[in-house]
Amino acid sequence: MKALVYTGPKQVKVKEMKVPEKKKGMIRLEVQYCGVCGSDIGIYMGTHPRAKAPLILGHEFLGIAAEDGKNIKKGDRVVPYPLLSCGTCLACRTGNQHVCNTLGLLGIDMDGGMCETVYVDEDVLFRVPDEVSDEVAAVIEPLAVLVHGLHMSGFQTLDRAVVAGAGPIGMLCGILLKYAGASKIWISDVMEKRLEIAEKLGLTPVDPAKQDLEQLVKEETNGEGCDAFFECSGAASVAKQMTDVTRVRGKICMVSVHKQPHEVNLRDLNFKEQTIVGTRVYTKEEFAQAATLTKDLEAELRQIVTHVVPLTESEKVFDMIADPECGTIKVVVDCRS
Template sequence: MKSIVYKSAQDVAAEDRAVPELAADEVLIKVAYAGICGSDMFIYQGTHPRAKAPLIMGHEFSGVIEKGHPTLAKGTPVTVYPLLSCGECEPCKSGNPHVCNTLKLIGIDCDGGMAEYVKVPADKVVEIPAGLSLKLGAFIEPVAVGVHAVRRSGYKPGDTAVVYGAGPIGLCVASCLKYFGARSVIVVEANPYRLEIAKKLGFITIDAANDDVVASVKAATQGLCADFAFDCAAHPSVQATLMDVIKVRGTAVVVGSYKKPPEVDLLKIEFKELTMIGIRVYERRDFEIAAGILGSGTIDFELMLFVSTPEQAPAVFQDLLKGANAIKMLFKL
C-alpha cells in the first residue's frame, strides 16, 4: 500500500508498505484523506518527544470500513477518535481519559492514517454522518479541538471572544464560537494570507504585525474588551496582551502548545480576578458535535482545506516548514 513515512528529521517519503494484519478487536480502514497537524510538523522536524522513525504519521483522517468492524458494514464512511488511554490512571478512572497520565495517539505512538490502509481499535471508529463528504470528514478532528475549547471555557451565546492565531486550530475555535452564537469573534494574526481567510470567514481581524492589539480590541468592543481570549498561536508575544484584551473576571484559554514555557503576568490575573484554563485535545462527544457543525453548511470550511498527493509529501512538508500559504493540507490517498 502507498504510505507516507517519516524516516528521520526533515525526511519523509512515499513508500510501498504491506497492508496491516488485524489482531482481535481491530478494524481495517481504507483511507480517503489524511491531514497534516502541528504535531506532525514536530515529528517531521525530529522534535516530538515520543514519535520514533520509521513511522506512518496521521491522526486526523477519514475513510471507509474495509473489514473487521463488528457492526459497521464494508464501505461505511468513518473517521477515528485517535486517543489511546491506559484505562488505569486516576484521570481515566474518573472519566477523563483524554487527559490520561500516559496518553498516546494513533499516528504518533503507532502507525497512523497517512497510508492507503490503517488498522485501529474497533472502539476508536466514529461513523461519519450521512451527507458529510470524506474530505470534510478528515477535518472532524481539528474542529473537535475547537468544540472542546469552547465547551470547556464556560462560553455562553452572546459573549465576545478574541482568538489569537488564524491557523487551523485558531480558525476552528473561531468557527465554533461563531456557530454557537458569539456576539463577535476577533481574530489576531500576523500572516497576511491567514488574515484574509479569517476575513472571508466573517471574523473581525487584527493585524498583529502592524496594529495595536489592545486598542483594536477595545475599538471593536466599544471599549469593553472581550469576555474570552483563546490563545491558539502559542507564541510568546501573545502573553504581552492576552490578559489586557479581556474584561475583569474574563477568561483566558490556552489552546496551543508552547515549545517553551512563556512568561505570564500573574498580577494581571490577580488584580482582574481572571480565570485561566488549559485545553488538551477533546472528548468523544466533541467529535459528534464537530461532525454536526461541519455538516450544517453554516461555515465555509472548504476555504481552509488544500489537497495534495502522497508523492508530493516531501515538498509539502518542506513548504509548510517554510510557512507556505495553506491552512490545512490534506493528502488524498
C-alpha cells in the same frame, strides 16, 4: 501499500510498506484523506518527545470500511477517535481518559493513517454524515479540539471573543465561535492570506504587526476588553498580552500548547479576577459531536482546506506549510493517489 513515513529529523519519505496484520476487534479501512497536524510538524522537525522513526504519520484521517464489523458496515465512511489511554491511572478511572497520564495517539505512538490501508478498533470509529465531503471529514479531529476548548472556556452566547492565531486551530476556533453565537470575533495573525480567508468567514482580521490588538478591542468594548480570549498561536508575545486584552472577570482559554515557558502577566490575573484554563485534545463524546457538527459547518470548513496533496507527492507537505507564499491553512493528503 504506500505510506508517508517519518525516517528522521526533517526527513519523510513515501515508501512501500507491509499492510499491518489484523487484530481482534479491528476493521480494515481504505484511507481516503488524512490531514496534516501541528504535531506532525513537530515530528518532522525531530522535536516531538515521543515519536520515533520509522513511523507512519497521521491521526486526522477518513477511511471507508472494507469489511463488516458488529456495527460498522462495509462501505461506511468513518473517522477514528485516535487517542490511546491506559485505562488504569487516576484520569482514566475518573472518566478523563483524554488526559491519561500516559496518553498516546495514532500516528505518534504507533503507526498512523497517512497511508492507503489501516486496521483500527471498531469501537473508536464514528460515521461521517452523508452531506459532508471527504476533504471536510478529514478536519473532524481538529474540530473536536475546539469543541472541547469551548466547553472548557466557559464561553457564553453573545460573548465578544479574541482568537490569537489564524492557523488551522485558530480558524476552526473562529468558525465554531461564530456558530456558537459570539457577537464579535477578532482573529489575529501576521499572514495576510490567512486573514483574507478569515474575513470571508465573517471574522474581524487583525495584523498585530500593523495594528494594536489591545487598542482595537478596547475601542469597541468601551475600554473593557474581550469577554473570552482563545490562545491558538503558541507565541510568547500573545502569552504576555492576553490578560491586557481580556476584561475584568474575563475568560482565557489556552488551546495551543506552548513548547517552553512564556511570560504571563499574573498580576492582571489577580487584579482583574480573570479565569485561565488549559485544554488538551477532547473526550470521545466531543469527538462524536464534532463529527455531527460538520454537517452544519461544511461550507465554512471547506474554505480552510486550502491544499490537497496526493500521497505520492506528500514528501513536500512540510516545505509547503513552512513557506508563507503558499498561504496554507489546512493541508490534507489524498491517500488514494
